[in-house]
Amino acid sequence: MGGREIVPRLKRGDIKALEQLMDSYGRYVYSVLARILRGRSCDCEELTQDVFVAVWNNRSELREGNLKAYLGAIARNRAFNFLRSAKEELPLEEDLLFSGEDPMEAAEQADTAALLNEALQQLEPKQRELFVRHYYYGETVKEAAEEMKLNFSTAKTWLSRGREKLKETLEKGGYSL
Amino acid sequence: MESKTVKISELLDDYTDNEFCIEGETEVQNEEIKDIVLKNVKKRGKPAKKIIIAAVAAAAALTAVMGAAAQRIIFTGLDGTDHGYYIDVNGNEYKYHHSSNTNMEAVVLEENGRLYLTADGGKTDITDLIDEETPYIYKCHDQPADVDNAENYIVIGGTPNEYGYDSYTLFDGEWGMSYAVRTIGPNDRLEMYDWEINGMKQLQSEGRLVGLDIEQIMEFSVNR
Structure with missing residues (x-):
């Protein structure tokens, strides 16, 4: 529908x-x-x-x-x-992708959804799953790593790669950061 | 230039999870949920309000055993601040403890025309979630200091001009209740408010207050 x-x-x-x-x-x-x-x-x-x-x-x-x-x-x-x-904090790993002055009007921003999907599709499936578990569903890095049977530091490295890929794709696609 | 922040978690508001979603694994009573939503949106006159049960970490319970309320009798306690209510029904006497108003701020606070839940030590604006009929229900996690194996629920209702809470505590296998009401201006009302009755009914429908004779309370309440 x-x-x-x-x-x-x-x-x-x-x-x-x-x-x-x-x-x-x-x-x-x-x-x-x-x-x-x-x-x-x-x-x-x-x-x-x-x-x-x-x-x-x-x-x-x-x-x-x-x-x-x-x-x-x-x-x-x-x-x-x-x-x-309920006083349960969401410890999202480096959630802030950008903070600063915005040279563009919001209306001129590129299609975020398409760029987001493009960025995520460039990740390996398990890396993508980790990224979604953490940033979409709010699972802690530890929780997601345990569920996916990953080493904790591997999980942090994958998330860092995911953030870089996201930033790179957004900037290439005209999203101003 | 305007300043801007971009958070990943917010960017993902544009994301749809068709890959890792557990939609097929969840047991959900979709028809029941639909019925409740439709019932709420079809109500005339006011936006749907939810009776919400949430967990908090502080106990504010004052305990007593309460039976059906034929009437509430007020007296001032020996310490000059607390009021005890003895409710006499069919020859039975029940002691019913009323917290002093100075303790009310530990549960609910009125400030600048807004009402805040303070039972967890925080400050949550619940003004738009309650009214004369609609309560807000909290489950306290911590047990009262001098009571073992207790459960404690707080029911808050009213408006910034006339608000209060009921506190229901289970101890030693029996439910007790205490309450506090504050009004702007004089109030010698003895009958229960609609939000109190609705809160009690909601808790009962959730399987709580077992053994507390709510029908008898309702029968004797002058609100009926």
């Missing part, structure tokens, strides 16, 4: 569109939450509800595009906020 079809219906207040959205992406949203919250099923269910209620309440601001990514982003933010409110 694409954003083109469903977003206008959501904006019109079509409840059936919300039902279809949940049918299509409910399990995905739940699985993102379950991954980040390490299977706290009660909280995952509550937060899944929150995600779709939030989409509905803010439907006037919806844009056509990758709905699945959008829902995933809301789910991740809710999960990370939940962990922060």
Whole structure:
């Protein structure tokens, strides 16, 4: 189901569109939450509800595009906020890719999603998995390394390579850093 | 020039995980979730509010045994700050302890027209999550200092002008309850607030408060 079809219906207040959205992406949203919250099923269910209620309440601001990514982003933010409110910090390894002056207007930035996918696809599958586990799902380096049966320092090296590849691809693709 | 920060975790907001996602491995009651969402969004007049249960690390429980409330009787304790309520139902007497208002800030704080949960030692703005009917429920992790094998839940509700909390504690196999309410201006209200009743019902539906006779409490509450 694409954003083109469903977003206008959501904006019109079509409840059936919300039902279809949940049918299509409910399990995905739940699985993102379950991954980040390490299977706290009660909280995952509550937060899944929150995600779709939030989409509905803010439907006037919806844009056509990758709905699945959008829902995933809301789910991740809710999960990370939940962990922060429970005093669980997210120790993300060098999360800051760039900080400084921005010579470009935000509107002139290149298509981030495409560049991101391009960068990640250049990584070996296990390196990509590690990168996603850490930066998308918020697993600590130690947790991800243990799950993937990697040496800790290998994991840190792979993440460093992933960050370099991401920065390089973004800059080549016109994303200003 | 404007300053900018770029975080990897935020860049990944544009990412969709079709490769490592555990979607096929998760047990999810999608239909149940759908029903709750649709019920919430179809409600008229107000945005959906969630009754949220979250874990916190501090205990603020004051314990007593409470039965059904025919009425609440207030007296001032010998120390001049605490009020004890004796509730008499069918010849049974229950001691019901009310925390002094000076302790309230350890659980909920009003500041500049906003309400903050402070039970975990932090400060979480819960103003938009509660109202006269909708409670916010916290599960305390730490046990009260003088009680073994306890569970403790705090139910907070109201508005910045009239708010309070109920604290439910399980100890020695029995549930107890205490509460504190603060209002701007005089308040000699004795009946339970809707958020209290809804919080109690929510906890019961979660399988807590076993043995606490909520129906009897409801029957005698002057809110009914």
